[in-house]
Amino acid sequence: MAAPRLTRRALLRLLLLAGIGGGLAIAERRTRPAGLRTFLGWILRGWRRRVEPPAVVALGASLSYDEKLLRDALAELWSQAGMPDVAGKRILIKPNLIEWIEGRPLVTAPEVVGAVIDLLRARGASEIVVGEGPGFRRDAGPVVAQSGLEAVIARRNIPFIDLNYDDPQPVPPRDGWFPGRSHLWLPRHVIEADLIVSVAKLKTHHWAGVTLSLKNLFGVIPGICYGWPKNMLHVNGITPSILGLKQALPPVVSVVDGIVGMEGDGPLFGTPVPHGMLAVGRDPLAVDITCARLMGFEPEEIEHLSWGIWAGIGQGVHIEIRGASIQALRRRYQRPPR
Amino acid sequence: MTRPSPCRLHEIHTLEFLKRAQNPDGGWGYGLQRRSMTEPTSAVLLAMAELLERPAVAAGRAWLQRAQHRDGGWGLDPEDPDSSWPTAWAVLTLARWDPAALEVVRGVRWLLQAPVLRLQTDELMAEVYRSLRIDPSLRGWPWRPGEASWVEPTALTLLALHAASATAEQGERIAEAIRYLSDRRCQGGGWNFGNPFMLGAYLPPRPHPTAWALLALHILAPPAIRPEDIEALRVEMHRDGGAMALALGIMALEAIGVEDREARERLTAMQRPDGSWEESPYTTALAWMALHGGWPWRRRD
Numbered sequence: 001m002a003a004p005r006l007t008r009r010a011l012l013r014l015l016l017l018a019g020i021g022g023g024l025a026i027a028e029r030r031t032r033p034a035g036l037r038t039f040l041g042w043i044l045r046g047w048r049r050r051v052e053p054p055a056v057v058a059l060g061a062s063l064s065y066d067e068k069l070l071r072d073a074l075a076e077l078w079s080q081a082g083m084p085d086v087a088g089k090r091i092l093i094k095p096n097l098i099e100w101i102e103g104r105p106l107v108t109a110p111e112v113v114g115a116v117i118d119l120l121r122a123r124g125a126s127e128i129v130v131g132e133g134p135g136f137r138r139d140a141g142p143v144v145a146q147s148g149l150e151a152v153i154a155r156r157n158i159p160f161i162d163l164n165y166d167d168p169q170p171v172p173p174r175d176g177w178f179p180g181r182s183h184l185w186l187p188r189h190v191i192e193a194d195l196i197v198s199v200a201k202l203k204t205h206h207w208a209g210v211t212l213s214l215k216n217l218f219g220v221i222p223g224i225c226y227g228w229p230k231n232m233l234h235v236n237g238i239t240p241s242i243l244g245l246k247q248a249l250p251p252v253v254s255v256v257d258g259i260v261g262m263e264g265d266g267p268l269f270g271t272p273v274p275h276g277m278l279a280v281g282r283d284p285l286a287v288d289i290t291c292a293r294l295m296g297f298e299p300e301e302i303e304h305l306s307w308g309i310w311a312g313i314g315q316g317v318h319i320e321i322r323g324a325s326i327q328a329l330r331r332r333y334q335r336p337p338r
Numbered sequence: 339m340t341r342p343s344p345c346r347l348h349e350i351h352t353l354e355f356l357k358r359a360q361n362p363d364g365g366w367g368y369g370l371q372r373r374s375m376t377e378p379t380s381a382v383l384l385a386m387a388e389l390l391e392r393p394a395v396a397a398g399r400a401w402l403q404r405a406q407h408r409d410g411g412w413g414l415d416p417e418d419p420d421s422s423w424p425t426a427w428a429v430l431t432l433a434r435w436d437p438a439a440l441e442v443v444r445g446v447r448w449l450l451q452a453p454v455l456r457l458q459t460d461e462l463m464a465e466v467y468r469s470l471r472i473d474p475s476l477r478g479w480p481w482r483p484g485e486a487s488w489v490e491p492t493a494l495t496l497l498a499l500h501a502a503s504a505t506a507e508q509g510e511r512i513a514e515a516i517r518y519l520s521d522r523r524c525q526g527g528g529w530n531f532g533n534p535f536m537l538g539a540y541l542p543p544r545p546h547p548t549a550w551a552l553l554a555l556h557i558l559a560p561p562a563i564r565p566e567d568i569e570a571l572r573v574e575m576h577r578d579g580g581a582m583a584l585a586l587g588i589m590a591l592e593a594i595g596v597e598d599r600e601a602r603e604r605l606t607a608m609q610r611p612d613g614s615w616e617e618s619p620y621t622t623a624l625a626w627m628a629l630h631g632g633w634p635w636r637r638r639d
Binding site for chain 1: 367368369372373375377414418423455480481482485486488490491530531533536537538539541542544546578579580581582583616621
């Protein structure tokens with residue numbers, strides 16, 4: 001019996017199959033450690049954002065830390081931005097309290113945190129706590145006191161939770177940004193919150209370019225699990241950690257305090273920029289892209305923002321600005337040292 | 339009937355607080371009605387084992403023993419599957435009863451075998467030196483195995499090895515960790531978490547790591563301590579002003595023979611009517627040690 005002949009058509013089929021198989025193998029290799037499936041999921045989600053409705057970011061201008069002015073401005077921006085209903089919800093307010101250095105505008109102004117508390121309370125939030133896990137301090141208490149936040153929250157009878165010690169529990173790291181980790185430890189009040197309000201400071205950052213409402217989420221990582229500073233986030237990579245934390249947490253909305261921003265050697269040793277702005281939005285990626293633009297950065301210059309747009313972490317393609325205009329508020333912040 | 343002295347009253351209140359704070363499982367958490375964890379449980383037992391009632395001590399000790407993992411280390415609590423830095427705390431505490439006990443020996447073995455991140459290439463080492471001006475080839479101890487070394491876990495581990503009488507046969511490893519601490523010293527003295535310099539700026543010291551580093555160096559390498567380290571601690575502990583910083587600062591200063599009356603007065607005044615400091619068993623244990631006898635482990639000359 002004659003041996004079966006390999007026809008031209010069969011050969012072409014074989015070559016096509018080998019090409020597809022080889023391509024998949026290369027793609028799988030190139031997308032490690034996340035893996036091809038996760039990678040394709042990110043790309044598809046990023047594309048989908050192009051046909052989805054815009055995210056709304058509300059901007060306030062010419063503001064100061066005057067309590068009444070701030071309360072009124074925040075209420076208006078909150079409405080303009082179409083923020084979620086908070087009635088009956090447990091809310092964690094997460095300010096930036098990374099450290100305290102006299103004379104440096106490195107923390108969220110306590111007046112802004114106070115205005116957020118008043119607004120949430122007026123809108124019927126059932127439980128409000130303020131929490132932070134400073135990355136450079138074993139004890140958050142002195143930072144809370146020295147920054148003036150202690151007096152602000154005491155007057156409103158709101159507890160402060162040191163997230164570095166808040167009975168952490170393991171949660172699955174969703175969306176593939178912490179490859180090789182079966183779980184992430186997160187503080188109890190973070191896991192149990194219905195909504196997190198990331199009340200960030202507008203600052204430059206020597207590793208991340210800028211630190212806004214997404215980078216501010218690093219403070220929820222408990223020090224007792226990951227140490228001081230939160231080294232695991234650097235081992236995993238700053239960008240994947242920023243994006244992965246956003247995905248692992250309950251819903252996050254943003255308020256950015258740019259009334260006095262920080263330029264140059266942020267997040268600790270930069271210099272103040274009187275900017276008079278406040279940004280509010282329910283999509284942290286859209287808020288941070290907008291704020292970065294106001295600081296004179298394009299999102300492509302900031303890795304976690306450009307990756308966030310690409311992977312569709314939020315709506316980074318279509319952003320509708322309400323309130324003050326970007327043109328009126330745009331500055332050029334001095335770049336951080338590299 | 340005679341009234342208890344004010345000092346004795348403080349003791350009674352503190353003991354009552356710790357009794358209330360002890361969980362039914364025998365351990366202590368970082369606050370009232372909080373999950374039992376290795377660090378606060380160890381700290382309370384280290385500070386108060388001679389004053390607490392015997393059943394409370396036995397329950398706390400049993401909790402610590404139960405929390406030990408099969409690999410010999412301890413995690414945050416028994417639910418944490420990974421052993422990490424709290425192992426040093428557990429060893430420090432259990433060695434008070436018997437430095438040669440099996441659980442202590444297993445804990446020491448875990449500490450000595452815990453992997454530490456080491457940079458592999460000269461290029462990477464040069465880049466780290468450019469950004470941080472540290473010698474990345476030196477090993478201390480990490481918060482979690484496999485990661486970079488940091489000042490506080492390094493100092494804690496050195497103290498634990500000393501407590502377990504395990505320093506003699508580990509001379510080289512300990513000498514390297516002491517060189518690590520010296521290398522991470524801040525420009526004007528003292529320590530922060532381990533980055534004295536970053537991208538063109540010198541970073542300031544902080545009281546907690548400075549106190550731990552001084553305690554460890556005092557016990558294992560006193561000549562490595564510089565006068566500016568002591569001054570940095572005094573300045574930073576008062577600037578911080580928190581009970582934890584003051585307590586650690588007082589203990590470190592007292593160990594090296596420096597008395598800071600103002601710090602003692604500030605810390606004493608911070609005790610709450612319920613006998614606690616900040617309603618935290620951990621901070622209460624540190625404050626109690628600071629005000630009553632200091633760091634319990636002394637140098638062996």
